[in-house]
Amino acid sequence: LKGNKSVDPIITLLTDFGESDPYTGAMKGVILSICPKARIIDLSHNIQKHNIREGALYLRSVAKYFPKNTIHLVVVDPGVGSSRKPLIIQSRNYFFVGPDNGVLSLAALEDGVPKIVEISNTAYFLKPVSSTFHGRDIFAPIAAHLAVNRSIEKFGSEIGKWVQLEIPKVKIDGNKIYGEIIHIDRFGNVITNIPQEIFQRLQKSAIKFIQIQINQFDSKIKLCTSYDQGGLGEILVIFGSSNLLEIAKNQDSAAAALNVQLNDKILVELVGN
């Protein structure tokens, strides 16, 4: 069923514009004026303002669930109006439209075989092009024209160099894993950058407990496979829905309990059972 051409094109929107200003509304209008059949899907407009890494991680965790040929339009663009390039990326399954600041890079690289086009054909822009709102004047019209045509060549030339986001890498030293907190969700779940596959590689037999050290907290914790394996309010660790190690508290906020902030360092030690 994926990418059926008879289905109206899907454009997802991911921005740091919030939900009170007229910016996303204007973008939706521009898209529908160019491609009236486009189906606009709001992902989130609450990326922390100017936070490219948060936008890139959000996009990487979500883009892959969409049908083939979905156009992912992303505007987290602190450099709007500067010399940073506007991009279209065509990867194995998707199109990505947004600024060349790394926000598209994690998702595009994960999808694979990215072909990068620098948008330069001003014939497709909304004019006059403002210097403060390329979301409306460049990215939205390009995404909409792409939804009509599904071909990227006419919008500009392919380039070789683009901004690829560096994300903090996990370090492994024997039984010790050094990671970082990359997201804290609405429930207070603390999500690390430590993937489940590292555990699968390191462990000899099934592990039931691991030692977690983060800020003042240093304790042996139960590795669970569901939140309710912890008692109500018990701190536990679990591999979450993106297969990343997550510290949780059953029906409560682990982030508040452990006073954890985004970007905090974490040390995980495999201590056996």
Added chain:
Amino acid sequence: LKGNKSVDPIITLLTDFGESDPYTGAMKGVILSICPKARIIDLSHNIQKHNIREGALYLRSVAKYFPKNTIHLVVVDPGVGSSRKPLIIQSRNYFFVGPDNGVLSLAALEDGVPKIVEISNTAYFLKPVSSTFHGRDIFAPIAAHLAVNRSIEKFGSEIGKWVQLEIPKVKIDGNKIYGEIIHIDRFGNVITNIPQEIFQRLQKSAIKFIQIQINQFDSKIKLCTSYDQGGLGEILVIFGSSNLLEIAKNQDSAAAALNVQLNDKILVELVGN
């Protein structure tokens, strides 16, 4: 016009996921990958986290306005990954998909003749099924397959026992009505569980004033039929849009003025004119 089969299927989304995390975005992608024609309608993602009752009351007040055959997908799921069952409910006009914790029960019972199916056919799940995000791996794909097929039999077997939410009942003692605050809206309107029909039953003649006792507040208040019948900033009572007794303050917050919280008790006395 209701439930026209030639119209693309409608799936509403109601969750406690908030609007910053990637959870709702992933669910939308899963739905569209299975049923590209599905029309996804956001109800709210701001149900207080883990608050099953708030979700159930929201759904009951909104579900009935949708066309026949609408699929209402609800994820307020503190027991995700535990033994709580995943459900499809087919009632007189609608389909409901979500966890068996009562969040679907008020709306399904109001719509009537609910047929309850425990989802067990894993062929329709997104695999591997995580233990922390059944919204993406079970409920979204089931809702999308339901949008394609409109038949519930293939997803599991009908069951007799399911969780039906208890909501606080109004008590009547002569002219006294004992109720509770079940919602406070953005405007500070204080919504009780006292339905208008009780008044219609109790009153001999049209009532103009009622005695309201809530926390420290104890006063005779005008029963109005529109907010502006109260002077600017005057406390008034009114039957709101769900036919429930509501305490309001014209163009201001009654909740703030009376220091009312969710679940506070209220005593209403019919004192005549």
Added chain:
Amino acid sequence: LKGNKSVDPIITLLTDFGESDPYTGAMKGVILSICPKARIIDLSHNIQKHNIREGALYLRSVAKYFPKNTIHLVVVDPGVGSSRKPLIIQSRNYFFVGPDNGVLSLAALEDGVPKIVEISNTAYFLKPVSSTFHGRDIFAPIAAHLAVNRSIEKFGSEIGKWVQLEIPKVKIDGNKIYGEIIHIDRFGNVITNIPQEIFQRLQKSAIKFIQIQINQFDSKIKLCTSYDQGGLGEILVIFGSSNLLEIAKNQDSAAAALNVQLNDKILVELVGN
């Protein structure tokens, strides 16, 4: 491509209902029950409660980007249930549905040739009509029936008098321009009511700096054409995406830095280079 009749009708939603209450969900259901093919586009539901001017300014800055025949449904309605009239406005390109309190007036007048109809044909209302939620019982069904019919005559009679919002006018005295802050966005950009055309009219040669006086702040500031022309954290002025003078701080909040509130007065002086 604009206004293609074969394309499903577009209804935009702009309200002050917030995103936690069941009000917008009910309106969406009512719309889809009457016009199952309607495509509902959320603009914003976070207009400050009862703030007619904010709603009117939002609508004016966004409505024009939508395709011809779009129906803009707006509910910022502090006078709900009172004698204020419910309106349909047909302007050159659009339909507007909402209360007669000025919230529709700026956008309708900008689009031009507005024809104003007072909604009076109760046959199209959702019954019983509540006195607190005309969004659901009058405006949503009227917008949906309009999406089906695209003719306004049957809903009521044309009227001559309607509420047109007064917005603060800019005053010019020699090289001095007296204006006001009409919006502060999520990024802390401070948007004035001073249009770029005034500068184009007043200036003899290209201006590089202007004197800004607002509250305690009184300084000569660089006039930029993109945010990054200011150093990181530098205060700058720029003509924003609506061609209005805007005070910004590169990658930071100008509103916080200058302690500016909505409605604050501003004095701008053209001081040359």
